[in-house]
Amino acid sequence: MASTSRLPGTGRKILFEILSYLDANAAGPRFGRLSIQGRRDIETPNFFAVTSRGVVPHLTPDVISTYTQIGGVHVALEDFVERAMNGTPPIMNCPGPSPLHTFTALPKSLPSLLAPRRTPAVSAPNGNSNTAISIFTSTGFQLLTNKSYISYIEMLRPDIAIALADVPYGALPGTKRVAKMGGRTQEWLSQLLSEKREAQVVFAPVLPIDFLDQSEYLNNIADDLADEVSGLAFYDSNLLPDIPATTAISKLPRLSLDEPSSPRQILRQISLGMDIFTVPFIGFATDAGIALTFRFPRPPPTGVVISNGAGALQLGVDMWPAVHSTSITPLDTSCTCYTCTSHHRAYVQHLLSAKEMLGWVLLQVHNHYILSEFFAAIRESIKNGTFDADCKEFETTYESELPEKSGQGPRVRGYHFKSEGPGEPKKNKAAWGNLGSDDQEVDGGLVPDEPASELEEKGFAEKMED
Amino acid sequence: MPSALTFELIARCSTTKARAAILTLPHGPVQLPLFMPVATQASLKGLTPQQLEETGCRLCLNNTYHLGLKPGQEVLQKVGGAHKLQGWKHNILTDSGGFQMVSLLKLANITEEGVRFLSPHDGTPMLLTPEHSIALQNTIGSDIIMQLDDVLVTTSPDTKRMREAMERSVRWLDRCIAAHANPTTQNLFCIIQGGLDLKMRTECCKEMVARDTPGIAIGGLSGGEAKADYCRVVNTCTSLLPEMKPRYVMGIGYPEDLVVSVALGADMFDCVWPTRTARFGNAITKYGVLNLRHARYANDFGPVEEGCGCVCCRIGEGGLGVTRAFIHHVAAKETVGAHLLTMHNVWYQLALMRSVRQAILEDRYPVFLKQFFSDQHGGDKSNYPDWAVQALNTVGVDLMEE
Numbered sequence: 001m002a003s004t005s006r007l008p009g010t011g012r013k014i015l016f017e018i019l020s021y022l023d024a025n026a027a028g029p030r031f032g033r034l035s036i037q038g039r040r041d042i043e044t045p046n047f048f049a050v051t052s053r054g055v056v057p058h059l060t061p062d063v064i065s066t067y068t069q070i071g072g073v074h075v076a077l078e079d080f081v082e083r084a085m086n087g088t089p090p091i092m093n094c095p096g097p098s099p100l101h102t103f104t105a106l107p108k109s110l111p112s113l114l115a116p117r118r119t120p121a122v123s124a125p126n127g128n129s130n131t132a133i134s135i136f137t138s139t140g141f142q143l144l145t146n147k148s149y150i151s152y153i154e155m156l157r158p159d160i161a162i163a164l165a166d167v168p169y170g171a172l173p174g175t176k177r178v179a180k181m182g183g184r185t186q187e188w189l190s191q192l193l194s195e196k197r198e199a200q201v202v203f204a205p206v207l208p209i210d211f212l213d214q215s216e217y218l219n220n221i222a223d224d225l226a227d228e229v230s231g232l233a234f235y236d237s238n239l240l241p242d243i244p245a246t247t248a249i250s251k252l253p254r255l256s257l258d259e260p261s262s263p264r265q266i267l268r269q270i271s272l273g274m275d276i277f278t279v280p281f282i283g284f285a286t287d288a289g290i291a292l293t294f295r296f297p298r299p300p301p302t303g304v305v306i307s308n309g310a311g312a313l314q315l316g317v318d319m320w321p322a323v324h325s326t327s328i329t330p331l332d333t334s335c336t337c338y339t340c341t342s343h344h345r346a347y348v349q350h351l352l353s354a355k356e357m358l359g360w361v362l363l364q365v366h367n368h369y370i371l372s373e374f375f376a377a378i379r380e381s382i383k384n385g386t387f388d389a390d391c392k393e394f395e396t397t398y399e400s401e402l403p404e405k406s407g408q409g410p411r412v413r414g415y416h417f418k419s420e421g422p423g424e425p426k427k428n429k430a431a432w433g434n435l436g437s438d439d440q441e442v443d444g445g446l447v448p449d450e451p452a453s454e455l456e457e458k459g460f461a462e463k464m465e466d
Numbered sequence: 467m468p469s470a471l472t473f474e475l476i477a478r479c480s481t482t483k484a485r486a487a488i489l490t491l492p493h494g495p496v497q498l499p500l501f502m503p504v505a506t507q508a509s510l511k512g513l514t515p516q517q518l519e520e521t522g523c524r525l526c527l528n529n530t531y532h533l534g535l536k537p538g539q540e541v542l543q544k545v546g547g548a549h550k551l552q553g554w555k556h557n558i559l560t561d562s563g564g565f566q567m568v569s570l571l572k573l574a575n576i577t578e579e580g581v582r583f584l585s586p587h588d589g590t591p592m593l594l595t596p597e598h599s600i601a602l603q604n605t606i607g608s609d610i611i612m613q614l615d616d617v618l619v620t621t622s623p624d625t626k627r628m629r630e631a632m633e634r635s636v637r638w639l640d641r642c643i644a645a646h647a648n649p650t651t652q653n654l655f656c657i658i659q660g661g662l663d664l665k666m667r668t669e670c671c672k673e674m675v676a677r678d679t680p681g682i683a684i685g686g687l688s689g690g691e692a693k694a695d696y697c698r699v700v701n702t703c704t705s706l707l708p709e710m711k712p713r714y715v716m717g718i719g720y721p722e723d724l725v726v727s728v729a730l731g732a733d734m735f736d737c738v739w740p741t742r743t744a745r746f747g748n749a750i751t752k753y754g755v756l757n758l759r760h761a762r763y764a765n766d767f768g769p770v771e772e773g774c775g776c777v778c779c780r781i782g783e784g785g786l787g788v789t790r791a792f793i794h795h796v797a798a799k800e801t802v803g804a805h806l807l808t809m810h811n812v813w814y815q816l817a818l819m820r821s822v823r824q825a826i827l828e829d830r831y832p833v834f835l836k837q838f839f840s841d842q843h844g845g846d847k848s849n850y851p852d853w854a855v856q857a858l859n860t861v862g863v864d865l866m867e868e
Contacts, residue, residue: 055802061786090764105786326544342553350537357512452590459539461594
């Protein structure tokens with residue numbers, strides 16, 4: 001339901017309304033609506049799906065529109081600019097009024113959020129400078145100057161752009177570095193704000209350092225820029241209570257880039273007043289072969305109860321074990337996602353064990369759906385004023401962390417990780433070996449790896465009498 | 467023998483041996499000539515069954531060998547067959563597993579009883595018989611099942627072994643027919659063998675046609691033989707086969723091979739090439755195969771194929787408007803790139819066969835062939851492959867004439 005007519009005529013394409021909260025003057029959970037011109041409205045709290053090279057991993061854009069309810073997508077500039085070293089990155093030549101959408105074939109209803117770096121980002125060996133940050137492209141590390149970042153935003157026209165931030169990934173910054181971070185980020189933000197098109201929506205980054213170390217920068221936003229920025233992007237959600245509680249600042253939407261590792265951490269951030277999330281653990285669960293099964297605040301009455309014996313329910317089910325191989329029940333019996341209404345555990349288990357790509361597609365559809373439902377239930381709870389009690393119930397009902405992974409994930413690519421140095425084991429197992437040579441193992445399910453008696457039992461062939 | 471299909475011949479080309487038909491199988495009708503994409507392990511390389519359906523596919527392949535290993539007969543039985551396993555409402559064809567046994571297993575050798583091999587796990591000698599293969603395919607529940615045959619590379623110079631393989635395939639067909647538990651719900655196809663020896667092929671055709679299976683496959687081809695030899699074998703066999711049965715040439719999928727084979731009287735084809743090549747970033751188009759990983763496509767904002775009706779290329783309602791530049795951006799980096807090209811390539815193959823069929827219905831297949839080869843080779847007749855020109859000459863089409 002794109003409702004663009006009631007956007008104020010300031011040239012800004014975004015409107016954030018807080019529809020319900022516990023206490024207007026104190027930090028707390030809030031229910032709101034983010035409207036972006038030409039896109040579907042998003043009710044908050046909600047999440048943006050994390051992309052890799054412009055795609056939600058495993059999901060083609062038609063699958064996204066048909067089978068998911070994601071609020072929007074988080075896109076990293078570093079996924080597009082590997083050719084910047086010796087030319088213009090192709091996406092910059094993409095025609096049309098919204099090149100980022102056109103280039104990635106992203107469904108038109110979905111808002112796009114452009115950040116300089118992936119989430120989670122790989123730490124760079126070189127630090128940032130006064131004018132540029134280090135980014136990691138598919139062909140290696142590069143510098144991204146604020147000047148070029150501004151021109152990328154200008155060309156790509158994302159619905160929301162997060163301003164460049166001096167964020168140290170990896171090691172904790174020393175005192176000298178911390179002293180610079182706020183100043184640099186403030187400088188970069190004001191450059192962006194002064195050079196951008198009027199209509200471009202910008203979120204200001206909040207750095208993952210103590211409030212006092214960036215108070216000048218944050219006070220500057222609160223005092224002078226609150227009308228020019230359209231939201232805050234938190235690299236550390238713990239900063240939320242420290243943000244100056246001026247009216248102008250409080251009404252800005254708040255985005256978390258804090259990479260929550262569990263639903264509990266999401267709930268905690270919501271209780272502090274966070275609105276929009278990026279949730280990398282959805283992708284981790286999918287790649288690990290785990291089907292998420294948690295609900296808020298408790299499993300539905302028809303749900304299958306998976307207990308680890310200690311009273312707390314698991315947040316997900318590992319689909320690798322052979323116990324699922326003949327189970328024709330859905331991943332989650334009360335789930336209404338495409339995967340659960342059209343397929344069963346036996347198929348997903350088969351696909352994982354056969355390393356067929358569709359296994360991860362089906363899990364990714366399901367896991368995104370579970371998160372959408374989770375956020376929908378949270379919004380209901382905030383509206384009903386039962387959020388605190390519901391959080392407590394959730395915490396006693398479910399375990400705190402996702403289950404351990406037992407199986408292999410899909411192949412990882414070079415831009416997904418940084419090598420730790422020489423002598424590192426291979427990230428991907430060889431899918432094929434030479435046929436006929438004894439010293440090489442042939443894997444991938446192409447030759448039977450079970451004993452002869454099992455093969456016989458399976459009806460594949462019979463043992464011969466010698 | 468009983469059959470679970472009906473074959474309705476709709477049109478015949480008045481020049482070539484091409485035919486158009488409707489083959490009605492237990493899970494619905496399919497239009498012949500037909501290309502069948504290969505969903506080896508009960509999934510078509512990352513596509514959901516709905517996405518496969520959207521390409522127009524109503525009959526796809528599963529491999530018995532792979533399903534026999536994973537998930538195995540017991541699981542298939544409990545789940546209720548391959549249709550239920552993969553959530554596919556339409557037809558499935560399974561091969562017999564014999565080809566993979568011989569090509570993938572160490573020390574597999576073929577005796578009269580079946581395929582002997584050493585279990586790669588513990589070295590125990592094992593045996594896969596025609597009866598095993600049929601029992602597995604009965605459990606899989608595919609709409610078309612294939613006999614276990616004695617496969618030999620057609621280029622083998624050993625005529626004695628070739629004759630043995632051909633004759634054994636006939637004897638194994640008898641065992642398959644006897645072992646087939648569901649002749650009224652699953653259609654058993656025989657497989658003509660005999661290498662490149664036309665006399666042996668002729669003999670095999672006679673023997674197998676006499677067994678009256680619901681459909682007939684021509685096997686042992688697509689194994690590196692000269693294309694001219696391939697065409698001679700297909701042409702010889704189709705002349706000997708009953709008109710009112712579907713004819714399936716196994717392992718064929720290049721667009722040029724398809725259109726020529728149809729002209730030689732074949733109806734059904736399968737090949738992993740369109741889906742495999744998609745994963746390497748190759749798009750099949752009317753004007754040839756494009757390797758979209760090449761740098762020249764990095765800034766090409768046109769569709770994968772101009773005018774293509776697939777979800778990936780189409781613009782507007784339900785279409786994605788994916789550009790070559792985007793495929794270049796994700797190919798071999800994100801599996802989504804492979805999924806998109808797989809959708810396109812499967813669509814291309816099926817659309818090609820639909821246009822072939824339309825041309826046959828309108829009795830303009832020779833004209834279609836001329837246009838097809840002209841498009842493929844940029845109008846340059848000197849680039850036309852000799853084998854295709856010669857093969858089409860034998861059925862009355864001269865590609866070289868103006």
